[in-house]
Amino acid sequence: MSIRLANFQLDAIRQLMEGMVSDKREIVLKSCTGSGKTIILTYFMNEYIKCYDDVVFVWLTPGKGELENQSKKKMDKYIHGASTKELLDIMTSGFSASDFCFINWEKLTKKGNNALKEGERANFIDWTERAHDDGLRFVVIVDESHQNDTIKADEIIELFKTDKIIRCSATPKPYPKAFNIDIPEEDVIAEGLIKKVLVINEDFAQNISVDDQVSYLLEKAIEKQRLLHSEFLQREIRVNPLIIVQLPNKSDLLLDGVERYFEKQGITYENGQLAIWMSERKQNLEDIEAPNAKPIAVIIKQAIATGWDCPRAQLLVKLRDNMSETFEIQTIGRIRRMPEAKHYGSDLLDSCYLYTLDEKFTEGIKQSLGKGALDGLRLTLKSEHRLFSIITEYKTDVPFPRDAKLALRVIKKYFEKTYSTDGKTLQNQTRLEAHGYIFSSEVVDYAKSGSVNKLTREQFSELNTINIHAKLDTHKHGRDFHHCAAEIGLKITLDYNSISTILQRLFTKVKGDSTRILSLEWRDFYAFVINNKGKLKDDIAIAMADETLQLEFKVQNITEKPMGLPQAMMFFYDQQANDQTVMSKNVYHGYLSSAEVRSASERLFEQYCETSAKIKWFYKNGDKGLEFFSIVYEDNFGKQKSFYPDYIVEDINGGIWIIETKGGFTRSGQSEDIDEYTAKKFNDLKRYLKKYNKLGGVVRQDKQSQKLCICTDNYSDDIHSDSWRLLSDIL
Numbered sequence: 001m002s003i004r005l006a007n008f009q010l011d012a013i014r015q016l017m018e019g020m021v022s023d024k025r026e027i028v029l030k031s032c033t034g035s036g037k038t039i040i041l042t043y044f045m046n047e048y049i050k051c052y053d054d055v056v057f058v059w060l061t062p063g064k065g066e067l068e069n070q071s072k073k074k075m076d077k078y079i080h081g082a083s084t085k086e087l088l089d090i091m092t093s094g095f096s097a098s099d100f101c102f103i104n105w106e107k108l109t110k111k112g113n114n115a116l117k118e119g120e121r122a123n124f125i126d127w128t129e130r131a132h133d134d135g136l137r138f139v140v141i142v143d144e145s146h147q148n149d150t151i152k153a154d155e156i157i158e159l160f161k162t163d164k165i166i167r168c169s170a171t172p173k174p175y176p177k178a179f180n181i182d183i184p185e186e187d188v189i190a191e192g193l194i195k196k197v198l199v200i201n202e203d204f205a206q207n208i209s210v211d212d213q214v215s216y217l218l219e220k221a222i223e224k225q226r227l228l229h230s231e232f233l234q235r236e237i238r239v240n241p242l243i244i245v246q247l248p249n250k251s252d253l254l255l256d257g258v259e260r261y262f263e264k265q266g267i268t269y270e271n272g273q274l275a276i277w278m279s280e281r282k283q284n285l286e287d288i289e290a291p292n293a294k295p296i297a298v299i300i301k302q303a304i305a306t307g308w309d310c311p312r313a314q315l316l317v318k319l320r321d322n323m324s325e326t327f328e329i330q331t332i333g334r335i336r337r338m339p340e341a342k343h344y345g346s347d348l349l350d351s352c353y354l355y356t357l358d359e360k361f362t363e364g365i366k367q368s369l370g371k372g373a374l375d376g377l378r379l380t381l382k383s384e385h386r387l388f389s390i391i392t393e394y395k396t397d398v399p400f401p402r403d404a405k406l407a408l409r410v411i412k413k414y415f416e417k418t419y420s421t422d423g424k425t426l427q428n429q430t431r432l433e434a435h436g437y438i439f440s441s442e443v444v445d446y447a448k449s450g451s452v453n454k455l456t457r458e459q460f461s462e463l464n465t466i467n468i469h470a471k472l473d474t475h476k477h478g479r480d481f482h483h484c485a486a487e488i489g490l491k492i493t494l495d496y497n498s499i500s501t502i503l504q505r506l507f508t509k510v511k512g513d514s515t516r517i518l519s520l521e522w523r524d525f526y527a528f529v530i531n532n533k534g535k536l537k538d539d540i541a542i543a544m545a546d547e548t549l550q551l552e553f554k555v556q557n558i559t560e561k562p563m564g565l566p567q568a569m570m571f572f573y574d575q576q577a578n579d580q581t582v583m584s585k586n587v588y589h590g591y592l593s594s595a596e597v598r599s600a601s602e603r604l605f606e607q608y609c610e611t612s613a614k615i616k617w618f619y620k621n622g623d624k625g626l627e628f629f630s631i632v633y634e635d636n637f638g639k640q641k642s643f644y645p646d647y648i649v650e651d652i653n654g655g656i657w658i659i660e661t662k663g664g665f666t667r668s669g670q671s672e673d674i675d676e677y678t679a680k681k682f683n684d685l686k687r688y689l690k691k692y693n694k695l696g697g698v699v700r701q702d703k704q705s706q707k708l709c710i711c712t713d714n715y716s717d718d719i720h721s722d723s724w725r726l727l728s729d730i731l
Contacts, residue, residue, distance in 0.1 A: 018179075027178065030171075231348055695731075
């Protein structure tokens with residue numbers, strides 16, 4: 001089974017490859033629950049093995065959850081023909097080159113295990129020593145590394161005499177000298193793999209009096225579960241949302257209260273709607289992870305088995321008994337996965353929900369998740385805005401592979417722009433050589449010679465550089481070529497086959513190919529890629545990000561239809577904020593000034609709308625989903641994307657404005673906008689405004705004047721240009 005990797009996953013693989021050639025022994029991969037950590041590591045290991053034929057990967061997993069078997073099954077599923085082994089296989093036949101070995105820590109560290117006992121067969125230590133004698137080298141992966149940072153664990157790792165240890169966790173411990181890879185949580189959310197936000201105690205009153213926390217919290221959770229299930233059914237999606245009820249340890253009275261409350265609601269063990277997962281008692285757990293499994297609630301205690309993957313889990317009821325307990329991010333991770341690894345364009349379905357009266361637990365969540373954990377309310381649209389309508393554009397819902405042909409054209413144009421290349425390949429070689437590209441039929445490596453008085457970076461940099469030329473061996477250097485090409489491809493999120501084809505089309509003697517820049521023979525091509533890996537990687541990365549090279553596309557197959565404002569919305573806010581003013585000009589009842597998640601520019605614009613005599617009302621648009629207003633554009637790969645402008649505003653003269661807010665300009669005039677597609681979005685916004693006779697533009701803050709400015713005609717990243725005018729003069 002093949003799987004399309006997300007951009008952030010490909011980038012993580014690229015960083016892992018870089019970590020492997022760094023001088024750091026420890027590589028720490030921080031990856032939130034639901035980000036596809038196992039898939040990232042699986043594909044990374046497979047790519048690395050293709051480049052080095054003397055490697056054995058040892059993947060160490062914790063706990064009693066049979067995580068090693070789950071990880072092995074995933075690799076067998078996604079990488080056909082991979083040589084995967086478990087401990088029993090190793091004890092039978094030892095280690096071989098290109099093995100992927102999945103081992104549970106406990107089977108090696110627990111007293112009385114058979115793996116490390118002397119006996120008739122060679123024990124585990126003997127097999128590792130034999131592997132070293134055979135010239136094999138080990139790379140160790142420590143899964144859920146926060147759980148096994150002990151002396152015993154270190155003793156096991158040292159058996160492998162490895163110079164590379166990859167530690168993976170959602171909450172890794174700090175390793176000061178490590179090569180750190182941190183997968184941004186917002187990237188995982190953007191890909192639809194995890195829920196957009198955790199809603200804490202939705203619609204709880206400011207002051208509540210509770211006699212029985214069990215009844216109060218479970219009633220809220222069951223009500224929300226039924227609403228979620230109904231929405232899934234209306235969309236013909238077979239997902240039965242699961243409630244996790246977490247009890248503290250030694251809480252038999254609470255357990256009894258939970259079971260009795262569920263029984264009153266007709267949710268029982270007997271009818272299969274209630275499950276329990278405790279060390280001393282398990283019931284109705286078979287296939288509970290299935291999207292439409294029968295249980296609607298499962299009762300657990302402090303910890304769920306490591307690696308438990310149940311994407312339909314969407315609600316957590318955290319009960320406490322006399323005292324608060326420390327928050328563990330892994331617990332929240334169990335309800336953050338999306339059941340089908342995609343968002344539904346609905347705040348209701350794209351959120352997960354926590355119900356708890358444990359203040360310490362709530363504080364821990366907000367510290368760990370920040371803006372990913374918010375208080376929530378459901379707001380209704382004011383009656384005077386219910387007839388409002390605007391035309392929205394929808395992209396065609398067609399899966400889009402990365403377009404290698406388009407990437408080829410863009411890279412060729414970049415070389416033409418940067419190095420003045422044309423159809424004359426011999427002259428092109430001279431031009432590239434003048435800019436530092438190496439042309440040789442041999443593979444060139446480098447070493448240093450000389451002497452230093454102090455072991456400092458400065459003195460080492462002054463040593464003489466020695467060029468070492470090695471005759472190209474297609475067998476020996478074939479793996480080097482694969483490694484270099486794969487690294488170049490990962491830089492722009494293209495797989496090895498695609499980037500290899502692009503490089504061949506650009507630089508080899510392909511008969512009748514008008515895209516080629518050079519006409520290298522096959523051996524010279526191998527040497528060219530190996531010798532110029534760094535320059536090729538940088539040039540190709542710049543080419544794909546260069547907006548001036550963005551090819552013109554005619555957007556086709558756009559669906560256009562009128563839409564109104566959503567009749568109700570899930571409103572997220574910060575209950576701890578000092579300012580809780582109701583913004584009267586917003587289209588929803590009860591819209592607060594503490595609204596989240598908002599950028600600084602968005603907050604300033606909302607305050608401007610609320611106080612400006614020229615503005616009648618404003619609407620904050622969503623950032624994803626069919627119920628929100630969108631404009632279609634195409635990216636650098638020719639893929640259709642939806643652009644969701646931030647605000648729709650009506651002025652006092654009845655004009656409808658569409659506003660996009662961006663990062664401001666510093667006092668010295670430097671841009672703080674991090675969106676490289678702003679200019680592209682601005683042009684598509686102008687197209688839309690002209691077509692439908694609307695007004696609008698991009699709004700940014702000039703921090704020198706502390707004023708909001710608007711660009712409505714020709715976009716510029718220079719605040720001092722004529723493109724920018726004070727917002728108060730225009731709207």
